[in-house]
Amino acid sequence: MEEWTFNTKPDTKICAYITRGKRKGTELSSEAKALLIFLHYWGGSSSTWHKLTSPGSRHCVSEDYPTITFDLRGWGKSTGPVKDYEANYSVTKMAQDVIFTLGELSKDTENNKLLQHGIILIGHSMGAKVALATLAESMDGWLLPRIRGLILIAPAPPSPVDLPPEMKAQQQAAYESEDSVRETINYVLAKPANLTESDIDMIVRDSLAGNSFAKKAWPSYAMKEDISGLVQRAMESAPWKARVIVGEEDVVEPMDRVQSEVVSFLENTGIHVTTTVAKGAKHLLPLEAPEIIAQEIRLF
Known part of the structure; x- marks a missing residue:
């Protein structure tokens, strides 16, 4: 895995990790393999995907597909503006x-050979909204x-989600200390x-x-960003497929909201959607159920 850094702005450095889709000692399959773009959740990093991208992992796909895993701005090794004006940590940015x-x-x-067979955008939670914003932009x-x-x-849906003040305050405090993170993992994020x-x-x-x-941006304003109109316009230009994966017991993005605000939205734009x-x-899910994600990837 190769680490690359890119200065997208004078105050923003983005770190990305690249694999080239080769099994050791072999060339790429003659079958065209799209580049997999992995975009993590609020609180994660490129490491979130390690069960899918680390050689030797039972569910590794990076030996068969070229991949890029991002540290989104402000997470992992990526940096961002030190002042949060003009929504510097929005999903659009x-x-x-x-x-x-x-x-x-x-x-x-x-x-540029990595891009020759196209790309598949793979986003988790906030990263899924970033994937949709990537279409729009x-x-x-x-x-x-x-x-x-x-x-x-x-x-996360492309339409705005505005949390009640108490819930928003809880989210903003979720990553303040090791104890608060562990409590959030145990009672909110995962089993x-x-x-x-x-x-x-x-x-x-x-x-x-x-x-x-x-940390502050997602619960404060990024989840309230409305990108639905631009995403709809972008999707009208190509017959894409979308695969949606949801956790049976997810309380952050529960199944009913994913169905009504993501799956139905995509279907209404004419996109064929499969839900798992x-x-x-x-x-x-990248850590709890990587086998399901790997399976969905291999269906493309």
Whole structure:
């Protein structure tokens, strides 16, 4: 896995990790393999996807597909503005980072081969909304025709979600300390029995490492962003497929809201949508149910 950094703005450095889809000692399959773009949840990082991208993992797909996993601005090793004016950590700004990074790769004679068979956007929770915003922000550019499909995992909807003040305050405090992160994991994000101790330690590290602006942005304004109109316009230009995965016991993005505000929205734009339920899992599906995600990827 290669680590690349891109300065999308003077005060914003985006870190991305690239694999080239080769099994050791072999060339890529003659079958066209799309580039998988992984976008993590609020509180995560590129490490969230390690069960799908780490060589040797039971559910690794990066040996068969080229992949890029992002640290979105303010998370992991990526940085962002140190002042939070003009919604600097909005999903639109994060989508623009993704598009800029892919644009830089497309200009590089070695790395533009990664894009030659198109891309599949794979987003989890907030990352799913970033994936949809990437469609919207690509509408008049070079990237949109290369998008072959979407995999949206426990997706936040493209329409606004405005939490009650008490719930918003709870979210804003969720990543303040190790104790608060562990409590959030145990009672909100996941079923602890589905995670290993190393998974939990990684989640704690990622959640605490996010900068204060990134932590605040999602519950304060990013989840309220309405990108539905632009996404609808973008989707009218291509016959994409979308696969939606939802946790049976998810309380963050429950099944009924995903159905009404994501699946129905996509279907109303003319997109063919397949929905899969991860039995016995909550919200952290890349860690709780990576086998289901790998299965859905291989259907493209």
